[in-house]
Amino acid sequence: MKLKILIVEDHPSMIEGYKIILSYNTKDYEIEATSAFNCKAAYDIITDTNEFDVILLDYSLPAYPEKGINSGKDLAVLTRKHKPDSRIIVLTSHSEALILYDLIVTVEPEGILVKSDFSAEELLKAFELIVEGGTYHSTTVTQNVSELLSKKIYLDSYNRKIISLLAEGIKTKNIPNYMNLSISAVEKRKVQIKDYLGIDKGGDEEIIRKAKEAGLI
Structure with a gap:
């Protein structure tokens, strides 16, 4: 089975790393990856006619102020509008509870992983679970937002x-x-x-x- 993936990350080496990790999936998925390095490039791809099974978004990205797209969160909101069937995974260096909480209640991405939390194995586990219809939050996300979600x-x-x-x-x-x-x-x-x-x-x-x-x- 072929999976079409969009990876939005401003460090090319990280994109190559994610591609390698996902290629080792245990489900025999064939990964067809498209890359974008900033919000403008991602905006152009997300608003065109191409469809993606999964979209991986870094939270901190070079902005596209002309369209009011300043972060991966804004791209996630855009994705919900233009690619409602795509499953969204946000990867972020931010561990602040308000940022993580805001992502959950505003976008409801299928996955949120704090970069300091996860290994290659955990990213692959999250990816496979999300492709099969599940959701995944890394440890910091779960710990930091649980009380906020209750109130x-x-x-x-x-x-x-x-x-x-x-x-x-x-x-x-x-x-x-x-x-x-x-x-x-x-x-x-x-x-x-x-x-x-x-x-x-x-x-x-x-x-x-x-x-x-x-x-x-």
Whole structure:
């Protein structure tokens, strides 16, 4: 059986490594791989008529700002629109819980593997499981997002964005400039965030400190 694979990774040596690993699959799949080294090249391939069984996406990639494609996550969202039958595997160096959580709830990829977690054997195991209809999260993904998934109401996309903006040094009064929220709505959401993080007293600095302790940022 031939499998058509798209590998999006900005390091050519990594692409060659993935090809070699996948060629050792135990199911006798014949791998036909297409490569892309940045978001623009991947955008052009994903939006054309070619179909792929599996798309492997690195999370951190050279952006394509003209189309608002800045990461592997954006490419995954694009893939869901243009290649709904393709199975998505995101490979990332990021272990931050908010990034991993955001991937899961926004894209629901069939696989997420943190690069520091997996060996060649684990990547191949995940690949074969996903091709057969399963899903796979590497150890760090499972450990870091399990609690967040149990409390989705606290960490919807708005609250995740607020935490990220605070961590970037944006003051609360200026957050409405970055989000479609009033200052009162931001303050109400900060109450939810503090509740989740177990903060009784303290301001933005305490939110950042607790979020870092929790591995969110």
